Amino acid sequence: MAMKLALVGIGKIAVDQHVPALKASSDWDLVATVSRHGTVEGVEAFDDFHKMLAARPDVETVSLCLPPVPRFDYAKAAIEAGRHVMLEKPPGATVSECHALEALARKAGVSIYATWHSREAEGVAAAKAWLKDKALKSLTVTWKEDVRRWHPGQAWIWQAGGLGVFDPGINALSIVTEILPVPIHLKAATLSFPSNCETPIAADLTFFHPQGADVTAVFDFRQEGEQTWSIDVETDEGTLSLTDGGANLFINGERQAALEGGLTLSGEYPRLYAKMAALVKARAIHMDISPMAHVADAFLLGKRVTVEPFYE
Numbered sequence: 001m002a003m004k005l006a007l008v009g010i011g012k013i014a015v016d017q018h019v020p021a022l023k024a025s026s027d028w029d030l031v032a033t034v035s036r037h038g039t040v041e042g043v044e045a046f047d048d049f050h051k052m053l054a055a056r057p058d059v060e061t062v063s064l065c066l067p068p069v070p071r072f073d074y075a076k077a078a079i080e081a082g083r084h085v086m087l088e089k090p091p092g093a094t095v096s097e098c099h100a101l102e103a104l105a106r107k108a109g110v111s112i113y114a115t116w117h118s119r120e121a122e123g124v125a126a127a128k129a130w131l132k133d134k135a136l137k138s139l140t141v142t143w144k145e146d147v148r149r150w151h152p153g154q155a156w157i158w159q160a161g162g163l164g165v166f167d168p169g170i171n172a173l174s175i176v177t178e179i180l181p182v183p184i185h186l187k188a189a190t191l192s193f194p195s196n197c198e199t200p201i202a203a204d205l206t207f208f209h210p211q212g213a214d215v216t217a218v219f220d221f222r223q224e225g226e227q228t229w230s231i232d233v234e235t236d237e238g239t240l241s242l243t244d245g246g247a248n249l250f251i252n253g254e255r256q257a258a259l260e261g262g263l264t265l266s267g268e269y270p271r272l273y274a275k276m277a278a279l280v281k282a283r284a285i286h287m288d289i290s291p292m293a294h295v296a297d298a299f300l301l302g303k304r305v306t307v308e309p310f311y312e
């Protein structure tokens with residue numbers, strides 16, 4: 001029987017991805033939404049989370065699609081009400097609050113899932129399998145997009161805790177931490193902050209790799225024209241490229257996997273909800289926050305450069 005779920009924060013990603021994935025899933029029954037402005041046709045709508053928790057004790061699972069800063073209070077309230085919790089990326093505004101949520105969930109005996117949708121992109125699993133036994137020479141992340149096109153009106157992204165360019169950049173880091181067989185850590189970073197924003201518009205990162213490979217990432221929100229979400233890898237046995245956010249995989253220049261229609265994100269959210277269903281059935285927890293640790297390290301170690309103001 002389908003499990004009842006409430007979706008919280010009916011904004012861009014909820015409408016674009018969560019609602020279609022839930023509607024197509026036999027695991028889930030979307031029975032409630034919580035949002036101050038958004039609703040989903042045919043689904044009971046609440047504008048207050050606590051009212052929903054009180055009115056719908058039959059809702060076993062809540063899926064939180066809010067921006068990162070308000071997310072902790074909602075997750076804590078849900079866990080304390082005995083509900084399973086699915087978290088959009090990043091799983092919180094700080095590393096410590098993610099640890100706190102995991103501890104709360106363990107104590108309450110409920111499932112919690114820190115989702116990383118980009119890890120579910122079409123080419124990622126095959127890239128991981130191919131890289132498993134190769135010696136890495138270099139890995140270069142290029143994640144350049146037009147913030148005006150992909151994040152219109154999202155003032156939160158420019159406020160402390162909103163991550164700025166790390167909001168998409170953390171997706172790249174979620175893939176890198178998934179496909180590399182060994183852990184890496186940040187060695188140096190430069191973060192470019194517009195003079196009128198609290199979060200960076202661009203970042204350059206250099207990582208330490210245990211076998212001495214060159215691992216770097218460039219994130220930029222100022223990319224007009226062609227958009228780039230690529231990871232290029234050189235190994236002792238040839239090259240690998242993930243393009244379009246992981247949707248397409250090339251090994252030694254040959255396409256290995258192609259997403260139907262060439263659209264990024266399709267397939268990612270259905271896979272996330274299938275994994276959440278399995279976690280709930282097993283009362284299990286999945287809270288890998290390694291992508292977030294790299295972002296936190298960048299804010300700790302990164303040299304800060306002030307650049308021209310950003311106006312939408």
Ligand code: NAP
Nearest residue numbers: 009010011012013035036037038065066067068070088089
């Ligand atoms: P969004 O559209 O700006 O926000 C989602 C919704 O959250 C808003 O519509 C708003 O709904 C609610 N909200 C905003 N601030 C709030 C606050 N302070 N307290 C309570 N509710 C608040 O953002 P989004 O693009 O959907 O992103 C949400 C999360 O999904 C982010 O963590 C983002 O990284 C992740 N994500 C986004 C994308 C994407 O392509 N946009 C892709 C993957 C993941 P109400 O005003 O109706 O309450």
